[in-house]
Amino acid sequence: MAAVKAKRMAVTAAAGAVFAVSLVLSVRFFRKSPHTLVEIVQDGTVIRTVDLSAAPDETIRIERRDGQSYNLVRIENGEIFVQEAGCPDQTCVHMGKLHSDALPIICVPNRLIIRFAEEDGT
Amino acid sequence: MSTRRTVTLAVLTGLALILFVLELRLPNLLPVPGFKLGLANIVTVYAVFRFSPKETALIVTARVLLGAMFSGNPSALIYSAAGAFCCLAGMIALRKILPAERIWLCSVIGAMLHNTGQTAAACAVMRSAAPAVYLPVLLAAGMTAGLFTGLTAQFLVKRAGAGNRNGRFG
Incomplete structure (x- = not known):
């Protein structure tokens, strides 16, 4: 059960990190060339x-x-x-x-x- | 596979296609190639938690093939197939470790894998890294959309009868 919980935490953290990074990177799209x-x-x-x-x-x-x-x-x-x-x-x-x-x-x-x-x- | 089972899968596939076609009628919310709300994914997420991986794969395959025909855009098939199967593989792996209260998370990660898969396919087909620059926007928007479709699926799994994981209703 502890192993499953650890995996669940890891997955949640990974998804959160990917979301945060892509949100930050998205800002570039509004900059004019x-x-x-x-x-x-x-x-x-x-x-x-x-x-x-x-x-x-x-x-x-x-x-x-x-x-x-x-x-x-x-x-x-x-x-x-x-x-x-x-x-x-x-x-x-x-x-x-x-x-x-x-x-x-x-x-x-x-x-x-x-x-x-x-x-x-x- | 029993007749009852075949029919249930067919009904779900039909439901997914209706959502898919309905979504084509909606105005594009974000003018980025590859971005969609992914309403049809509500059915996929539901199936992942209620049916066997093989049955879910059948629903998704039928939806992707027929969807490409209904949208009149068969050249987009390779991207949607790449996305859909990356998403499906990830969600099937996740259903073992996520409880029923975290189905939304499964959908969010599914959206992430879908966007990654379709972008990889686009890069491969176009022989250019250019589609990859969309990935951050696609991910930010796609994961947000995935949250809402995931929540919808979560309510469905909770409320659609007391059937067990193998989809026996009633």
């Missing part, structure tokens, strides 16, 4: 790099590899967001404009990532 260079990544490869401070307004259509789905990525007034997606959940559209280093726009069904690039003299 100082960067302007953005990468569009599909299937793990960078297919396009855009400098938001200099980019003209544009709509980029990105087909999924198998051609079954797509994303319309919009660049407008130095901001980037997904305007339209060919998937049912539309999470990437609801995410709105890219604003944080820690929170890239990810379209999981279409394997698309839009994120700030590390600016090291590119």
